[in-house]
Amino acid sequence: MEIEKRVVELTDRLNYIKDIFGGRENANIALMQARLAEFSSREAAAAPGEKAQMVRQIEDLFAFLENKLDSELVPMDMVRIVRHPARVSLKDILENVYDNYTEIGGQDEYSIDPSMLIARAYITRRQGDRVVNQPVMVIGQEKGHGQEFRNGGSVKPWGNAKALQYMKVAETERIPIHTYVFTPGAFPVEDYPGAAQQIARNLYEMGGLRVPVVSVISEGGSGGAEAIGLSDVRMMLSRGYYSVISPEGAAAIESGIRQGQRVVPELIAECAKRLNITAADNLRMGYVDKVLEEPALGARPHHYDFFKTLRQEVIQATDQVFLGISGFKLFRALVASRRKSGDSESMFVRWTLDDAAADRLVWKRYCKYRRMAETAYRDGRPSGERIASRAKSVLWSGYSFIRYDFLRKHTKNLAKAAGDLEAELRLVAHKLMAPLRKTRDKNAPVVCDPAKSRMLTELSQPEQGACLEEFGWSYVSPKAAEDRAVTCPGAKTYGCPDLWAPDLYGDFAGVCVNCGHHFPMEYQWVMGNVFDPGSIVDYDADIEAGNPLDYPGFEEKLEAAKKKTGLKSGCVSIDAKIEGIKLVSTVLYSAFRGGSVGAAEGEKFIRALARARRRHYPFLAYVHGTAGIRIQESLNGLIQMPRVTLAVRRYIEAGGLYVVLYDTNSYAGPVASFLGCSPYQFAVRSSNIGFAGPGVIRETTGVDIPPDYHQAHNALARGHIQGIWDRREIRKNLKQVLLTIGGRNLYYR
Amino acid sequence: MSTKKHKVLVANRGEIAIRIIQACVSLGLDFVCVYTRADEASGHLALARSLGGPNAAYRVSSYHDANEILAVADHAGATAVHPGYGFFAEDFRFARRVAERERSLIFIGPSWRIIRSLGDKINTKRLARSLSIPTVPGSDRPVYDELEAEEIAETLFAFQAEQGISNSVVLVKASAGGGGMGIEEIYDIEQFKTVYRRIRNYAKRQFHDEGVLIEQRIFDFNHLEVQIVADRTGTGIVHFGTRNCTIQSTGRQKRVEIAPGFRPQEVDYAFDAEKLMEDIVGYSLAMAREVGYDNVGTWEWIVSPTGQPFLMEVNTRIQVENGVSAAISRVRGQGGVNIIAEQIRLGLGEPMGYDQSNITFDGVGIEYRIIAEDPANRFTPWVGRIDQFLAPTLPYASLHTHIPMDEPYEIPTEYDPNLALAIVWGKDLAEAKKRGVDYLDELTLSGADGTGTELKSNVRFLRDKTSTILQF
Amino acid sequence: MLLVIDVKALLENIKAAPYEEIVVAAPHTGTVTFAGIETGAHVTGITGAFGEKPGTLLAKLTRENNDKPLFANAKGVVGVVHRELEGRFVEAGTPLVVIRHYLSKDEVIANILQKVLYLFCAPERAKYYFIPSIDKKVKASGPRSVTVKPGLELFIVSRMKREKPLLYEGPEGIIYAVYFQHDQNVDQGAPLVGVCPADQTDLIQDVVNRVRTDWEEKE
Known part of the structure; x- marks a missing residue:
């Protein structure tokens, strides 16, 4: 009986190995298979003792070969490991790592989203003779060993909302948070709260969480991972992967295949390699702090030693965070950083923090992310210039303080006193004059003041010339030079006439006069027609998009984009004015690699935000179009999601005004982070805003979506954006926004 | 005229299309027409085919679609486009497109910049004020x-x-x-x-x-207008007198137009009407010169009961009532004048060839707009079949219509139910009024719609209004 | 009013000519370039869950440097292709392709229903709209949610930019079919709605069922 069981186990192990090697030919696997087959053929004839001997031999062989095979794993195998139903899941961890736990808001499929699991748990530690239960909030995706209702750990927007809710609870209860990332990616539906918008909200809030967050990544699939992944210590399981996109997705883009076609497995494997998705890769690049070694060929629920290690590691990581921010560090911090893993429970660290510590925590978190990906872009400026610009920014901070904080307060007080005085005098004068006014004769002949009547019959403001209306726009699209007619997509529904290109792209600003459909225009249109003429000054133009992973073939594509646009990245940072109000703006434009965001674009965003903060200027992110994170940079791109969001948060908390304006098509990562986190998001009419395009949605959800699924008006109806603007009125609306909304620290207020 | 023979595309329908075709023929020009399915029975199509052959007319999906007009112009080899009135007549974008497309054509009308600046009422008012011309x-x-x-x-x-x-x-x-x-x-x-x-x-x-x-707000005014005609140089510029268009439907649509605008010889006014007409003509010419006006146009004025004029707007097109001005005008050495022909001639670039001193005015002209509508019921259009349409042929009267006189005609629902323009002339106001009433009395118009309801027209309304002509 | 409906005969009639010929004409002027379609080729109409996929490409009409595709709007077999017009400039309304469209079940039902329902017709050529309150109901829960009785204000007649109300006349019943389209002129005498008197709903349903079982759709 016992032997039978062991044989079944061996068969399972073999099948698992075959699974994760994806059908690849391998001599070791063949050997294991042969030995197992040999046993079953000889089993009947063998005596019980002999059988046990044979099984033990095979078991030894398996253990040996598994270790050997482990070293042969390629990145794609890691992907198969984490996706395998046998992989450890969050429930296993809760059972084995924590001493006690209560699941919150879920009982298998009865949950708002069974793929997001929340639990209050505690870890029991010893302080001297006392036993202390240290509570934590555990949040993570549950794949449930293939349970269908878990949706493979692909979390719906409301699942992420639940995660955020309990992070806030943890903050209120002042307990640390442990997050476990087990997701292939977020479920890309737009239903409220919306995949992208909710992830953005999570990132924004996590950026400011006043309790430590420790995260452990097993399967870090893009935006879904970021939704709970922003943390103070980021650890990764050694057989996990953490990537901007699934290898299949990357391969599909790479090969440019159409819907429904299949990509060859070799290309997928190749992409998995190119994307640098393994734990070792991410450690090398600096996107995780530590790699937790797993048993050979990946951790499965029976690897009890693994859970023990995991327990030590999360305790130690949490200790470290607390010690790092405590005002009273002493010796323990030193010890904590030096001690070997495994004896973390030998020393007690209290998991509590005061306000000052929480401030330090948040600041350290900001700094941690600010330092990431700093080598992933190219900085073309000579070093002297870099130093000078840093010095200049310090000067600006000082100037702004004196100008807007110090001086303004005093001028305001003076002005207020003068105003009060004037109002008093007026009232007195009014009272004194009252009897005089009453005596005026009502029947006196009416005489019109000749100076005033001239106003009725003569040209007013003659200095402006007779013709008031200006002609057209100051920037005119080159598309307006073509002599051709253009058909409006609304023609079928609204009967729009064909429009002449010079009218449409010139005077009409790319707007169909009949139905109001907005044709896409170049980003230069907004640059030229929204900001005050001559007010645009661009900077950071030397920050250049690079190819940090030496992704094959990408260098050429980048060169082509640079040549086509004459710019070095997909982001333009400018200072500009709108009716005299100075502002900082960054423009993400679609002509450069689809407006994708990589390390260079993220860096430019962060610098522009810092500039706006120092100068007390409002900030406008004009998203002419973005296809998402630049996949060829993998994590260097993906990390811009939390990284830039933290910078946005810092700017907003400093009292700024962060306005996002979407034009044409904006999707994926950027929308799900530093754009979507803005409380003031507007869209130009006919633009599309969303998380994933229709093709990806069909692939992941199996549902066909209506053609207008991502249209701005639907985004507005779902509560994702705050308004839709006509392109011709962007300037007017922006002026209105600058005057009516925003934080306390805008220079012109 | 230049050595190249021009071909004019008539981008309109109805009465004006017919008059443009006739003017082209009288000037020795080629022409090409467009028509829609609903207008297959229209007189303008029949005339185009009879004068220009089977290739002189193209069926298009709409008169409103500039792409149709220009596609036909290219295929037919037209060199100029006449917009008539309505449709593209005051559309500066159309005028600009015609002139600035790769295969450019002549837009018979003022240049597009002028259409644009005078098409805007506020601009017009400011322009007028900058020249000290009275405005409201x-x-x-x-x-x-x-x-x-x-x-x-x-x-x-x-x-x-x-x-x-x-x-x-x-x-x-x-x-x-x-x-x-x-x-x-x-x-x-x-x-x-x-x-x-x-x-x-x-x-x-x-x-x-x-x-x-x-x-x-000005009450009880008279509506006057000044007919300006200018050549492309902007130096040859004349006027063809004034018109009075005060008789209108409830929807402020003109129904009867009289040239000249006032008749102090026969009607008493509380002000110097002769001087007033001189003034508004002078103002209109001054403004036309100032903007470099370069085709036909109409300056519209309102005159208060006390004789104060105010410029209302400028119509940068040929107007429906151009014929009534022509009826009282003569050019020395040329005789009668056809303002549409003049518009085409000047639009194609010919110089004026005469000046104001060569123009004389004589008598009174009245134009009636005969429309299938019900004056008793807010001038609601009537649509149906016209069975009989007979008009007297008289030396002092003319009739412009696209309705075939020899067969029944179904009024298309797509367009305005204008049937005809009747213009009568008399040596003085009394004679013109009498001839007008007689003419309308002799007009026969009958028909019925699908439900058997008899044709409704405004003939009786026009006849009744004749007595009030030119009075305040 | 009692209708004796010989559905069978009606069906036989339709079976004798089980298709209609759809003439695809040039919607406007332009130069024609035919797509690679030949007589006998199968074409499809608009498809997709949201009607987002256009039918088979029939031709391209180029006007003012603008290529406009011309798609089949119904499923069927290509009858005639006016190849002689290839590369030529055509006037608006010129026939380009003829599609032989085999009637689907729904179309046959509509066809027969037109013969058995009470048809309320357009008194004059004009554009017709339901009055707003009924329009709302029709859009929300379909025409069959509307019960009409004589004297009910049902339509707005829009002609020459003027509008007037139109009262329903005929038997009381529910609106079973709507035959006019928004923003399109309806000829005088053409049906606007088909009304099913309340006591005949079963009969009508019977007709529908008969067609559903008897009619075979052809490709």
């Missing part, structure tokens, strides 16, 4: 400031009171509006604030522009 008292640009608006309204009431106007009314209207929307009257300055805010908010909602215009 009030603001000449959109007002955005409430205090400023109130001051203008207040002054307007005082201004009217000073002039002895007892029932002062001030109009507050959305500057981006039109067609009677976003316009209100106030009778007292106390009402102003409420009305102003209502209009401003309406304008903001409706047109995304808060600009408001404030103007005096």
